[in-house]
Amino acid sequence: MVGLAGPGRRGALALGLATVLVACTSTAKSADGNGVRTDSEPLERRFVALGPLSGAHWLGVVLGTPDSRVPGPTDVRVVGFARLRAGAVASIVGATRRGFRSAKPDQLPSTLVQFMPKKARWVRSESFDRQVTGETYSGMFYFDPGADWVYFDTVNPSVASGAGT
Template sequence: MERRRLIGIGVGAGLAALPAWWALRWAAGGTGDERRGGDWHTETAPLERAFPALGPLTDARWVSSRDNDRDLPSPELVISGYARLAPGRLAELTKAHPFVSDGPAKGFTSWFEKPLRDQGPEDPQWIRSRELDREGDGHRTNLWFDRASDTVRFWALDPHG
């Protein structure tokens, strides 16, 4: 009985400290997201490593489930966003793989994807190749392409797996 009481007191103290920590951080002007100039990442190198079939990328806007937009980020790594392919790369991909008209089933609905809303191409006509998507062994990658803008929209669970 004494052990349960001590555990309860410890848990209660920890939960009481979280709002105080958050309030102090907020009052100091920090949101936990100071490392990025905008609300998304713009580096292309991590995406080129995660999606080697896309080749070099010229521009990117992406977010991660491990971005600190809230106090308890996800233990799973999910990346989501847009990237621009090098000129002519989408034409090469469409010659090498079968594509169908298919857009993402949903918008950016996860808590960490909020900054991506309204960031994609105007009136995209998404196409997709199941050959370029990956699934299995705890990871999943979905890629959608817009021919008019040479843009790829991606969503990947454990993309480096």
């Protein structure tokens, strides 16, 4: 008699990534014709350390080749801008031992260029990146302390435990 086995690690990973894909690339009312989304709730569930967000403009982009014949997990790039509550960036950047340094975001999708804050002075900390991602996915977070903006560029950001799905 053959026993039924669970989905295994690969199946669980594929299911998790499919959930991210649906959550980050659905055709919600909050997306414009270019797929730019303005809802902040999916971001807040993934980037809890940032606190409440507003003014969001972001994309959920499926990575890889669409004509691939190899089945498997799909990676999703979640990239964009959002504003933190007043003073939040100064609090994050001012924390000791994080080593924030001047840095400029690169590889900005062309559909987001119009939403980049003008005159932003970006800083970034690899230590803070690791804190937010929990080292379970890749991600970079750039902050503009003068205007409380964050630019995030992540791949497969997971929902923080306790943040719901």
